[in-house]
Amino acid sequence: xxxxKQSLAxxxxxxxxxxxxxxxxxxxxxxxxxxxxxxxxxxxxxxxxAALLAADQADVRIAAGEKAPLLGIPYAHxxxxxxxxxxxxxxxxxxxxxxxxxDATVHQRLNAAxxxxxxxxxxxxxxxxxxxxxxxxxxxxxxxxxxxxxxxSSGGSAAAVAARLVPWATGTDTGGSIRQPAAYCGVTGIxxxxxxxxxxxxxxxxxxxxxxxxxxxxxxxxAIGLQAMAGHDPRDSTSAAQPVPDYSADLNQSxxxxxxxxxxxxxxxxxxxxxxxxxEDALRVFEQQGAIRVDIDLxxxxxxxxxxxxxxxxxxxSNLSRFDGVRFGYRCAEPRDLMDLYERSRSEGFxxxxxxxxxxxxxxxxxxxYDAFYGRAQRARRxxxxxxxxxxxxxxxxxxxVAPTVAFxxxxxxxxxxxxYLEDIYTIPVNLAGLPGxxxxxGFSGLRPVGMQLIGAPFTxxxxxxxxxxxxxxxDWHLRMPAAYEEGSx
Amino acid sequence: xxxxxxxLKHVAHLSRxxxxxxxxxxxxxxxxAILAFAEQLQDPRLDKLMPMAHPLDQTQPLRPDRVTERDxxxxxxxxxxxxxxxxxxxxxxxxx
Numbered sequence: 001x002x003x004x005k006q007s008l009a010x011x012x013x014x015x016x017x018x019x020x021x022x023x024x025x026x027x028x029x030x031x032x033x034x035x036x037x038x039x040x041x042x043x044x045x046x047x048x049x050a051a052l053l054a055a056d057q058a059d060v061r062i063a064a065g066e067k068a069p070l071l072g073i074p075y076a077h078x079x080x081x082x083x084x085x086x087x088x089x090x091x092x093x094x095x096x097x098x099x100x101x102x103d104a105t106v107h108q109r110l111n112a113a114x115x116x117x118x119x120x121x122x123x124x125x126x127x128x129x130x131x132x133x134x135x136x137x138x139x140x141x142x143x144x145x146x147x148x149x150x151x152x153s154s155g156g157s158a159a160a161v162a163a164r165l166v167p168w169a170t171g172t173d174t175g176g177s178i179r180q181p182a183a184y185c186g187v188t189g190i191x192x193x194x195x196x197x198x199x200x201x202x203x204x205x206x207x208x209x210x211x212x213x214x215x216x217x218x219x220x221x222x223a224i225g226l227q228a229m230a231g232h233d234p235r236d237s238t239s240a241a242q243p244v245p246d247y248s249a250d251l252n253q254s255x256x257x258x259x260x261x262x263x264x265x266x267x268x269x270x271x272x273x274x275x276x277x278x279x280e281d282a283l284r285v286f287e288q289q290g291a292i293r294v295d296i297d298l299x300x301x302x303x304x305x306x307x308x309x310x311x312x313x314x315x316x317x318s319n320l321s322r323f324d325g326v327r328f329g330y331r332c333a334e335p336r337d338l339m340d341l342y343e344r345s346r347s348e349g350f351x352x353x354x355x356x357x358x359x360x361x362x363x364x365x366x367x368x369x370y371d372a373f374y375g376r377a378q379r380a381r382r383x384x385x386x387x388x389x390x391x392x393x394x395x396x397x398x399x400x401x402v403a404p405t406v407a408f409x410x411x412x413x414x415x416x417x418x419x420x421y422l423e424d425i426y427t428i429p430v431n432l433a434g435l436p437g438x439x440x441x442x443g444f445s446g447l448r449p450v451g452m453q454l455i456g457a458p459f460t461x462x463x464x465x466x467x468x469x470x471x472x473x474x475x476d477w478h479l480r481m482p483a484a485y486e487e488g489s490x
Numbered sequence: 491x492x493x494x495x496x497x498l499k500h501v502a503h504l505s506r507x508x509x510x511x512x513x514x515x516x517x518x519x520x521x522x523a524i525l526a527f528a529e530q531l532q533d534p535r536l537d538k539l540m541p542m543a544h545p546l547d548q549t550q551p552l553r554p555d556r557v558t559e560r561d562x563x564x565x566x567x568x569x570x571x572x573x574x575x576x577x578x579x580x581x582x583x584x585x586x
Binding site for chain 2: 098099100101193194195208209234237238240302303305306307309310317321324325326327328329330331335336337338339340341342343344346347350355356358359360362363366369372373375376377378379380381382383385386416417418421431432433434435458
């Protein structure tokens with residue numbers, strides 16, 4: 001079988017049995033990126049020389065008998081993870097040519113694991129967006145339908161994995177930024193529990209919500225990627241000091257008796273009928289495997305949306321104050337004085353959506369408005385967390401849609417940015433409560449993929465991955481890829 | 491609660507973001523569409539709840555008060571727009 005269609009376990013077997021070398025594997029994927037990415041625009045930076053060097057080092061380790069799951073296997077980083085020696089732009093003109101002076105913990109871990117980075121993927125600027133159209137490096141196309149967005153903010157990672165330009169990619173998720181693009185591009189994505197993956201060196205958007213994770217074709221692939229990324233990091237004060245289970249070993253947990261909660265409030269008028277039908281199909285597959293469907297209440301999605309669009313901008317306005325035209329990246333030309341330098345550097349360096357969120361956040365935190373906005377939003381956050389706690393008293397896993405629709409057309413929300421926020425209505429509550437969530441492909445509406453969301457209690461990633469994996473043993477949606485990206489089709 | 495033009499200009503200044511007068515009406519429309527979501531937060535059920543800052547209600551860990559970082563000024567300043575003799579350069583702020 002062609003290398004680009006193989007799972008991470010199959011690639012591991014091929015490398016360990018010398019069917020191909022890490023160099024050959026890396027060359028094969030680099031060639032695919034070279035062939036296809038001019039159209040897709042899923043990468044901001046490619047690093048072919050560094051990738052081949054890393055592949056050669058992996059071949060030496062493999063030859064020495066080392067066994068490690070990701071050793072010699074290519075991947076791509078969302079361009080939000082700091083990488084020494086390779087520019088980290090965060091999708092922004094502000095950091096257009098900025099090179100981080102240190103590696104993110106996630107990058108250090110993947111380097112130590114011998115994973116081979118092919119480049120850094122496109123994203124909405126500072127991870128703010130649901131379409132990848134807010135990138136200073138241009139929009140990304142959805143490989144299933146070039147008229148559609150790939151979702152965001154990890155849109156480049158999702159598109160690259162869907163087109164099989166990389167076997168897997170990292171992502172980050174603050175309000176849905178792994179799960180929604182995974183759904184739109186027909187790949188599997190996992191956002192772990194808040195604190196599971198270190199945020200050190202992951203450029204901050206909203207620090208109490210941001211969490212790194214994985215996008216890959218299958219849940220089994222996600223398990224391998226997450227295993228390498230997860231774990232306690234003393235350099236991130238919010239990192240969880242919890243042991244990391246063996247995610248791959250736990251994949252074969254049976255679904256028999258698993259109680260799957262289906263939120264009544266999520267299957268209402270706002271949900272596209274075809275998306276709802278594909279979710280119902282998937283629920284039947286779970287039931288055939290012995291899972292028990294439980295209808296549950298999960299109210300307050302609109303309340304969560306309101307809370308998120310104050311909390312996230314408030315934290316962003318604080319985090320992004322560091323980009324001042326003095327210490328990092330972009331500076332405006334010929335500043336008149338210091339205030340002009342600050343104001344014009346930030347006005348020219350940030351895109352419209354980032355500026356909107358900074359302004360909203362500054363307003364929400366300003367004197368006289370803090371209690372009315374930020375304080376109320378934090379109370380709403382507790383309400384959302386309590387709703388989930390009540391739901392998990394009745395079920396083990398929650399299942400529902402990832403987004404109200406399939407991928408929308410490029411430019412569809414350009415004239416009214418707030419309407420795009422509604423795309424996040426099912427994903428945002430999960431971030432507010434800090435829970436792990438996944439998206440798995442469950443079919444199509446026309447050309448465009450449909451994703452199902454699985455949500456678990458804190459630190460139940462193993463259960464979620466196993467639930468997804470058992471579904472993927474019975475279905476082949478995760479194995480489908482867009483025909484235009486098959487070899488020989490160009 | 492919605493923003494008016496004067497409040498927007500004040501918030502833009504607090505944010506250190508220059509805005510053109512011509513942009514103000516469109517920005518007000520976009521920002522007030524976002525703030526309209528906040529009406530939801532007047533829900534009286536929230537009155538009795540404690541604000542939640544960390545999703546898992548964790549508190550900050552403490553560590554010994556020991557120096558852990560070396561001086562890496564040269565490396566850290568490499569990404570700055572203008573540097574000389576170990577200093578970040580900005581327009582003159584003190585009159586000569």
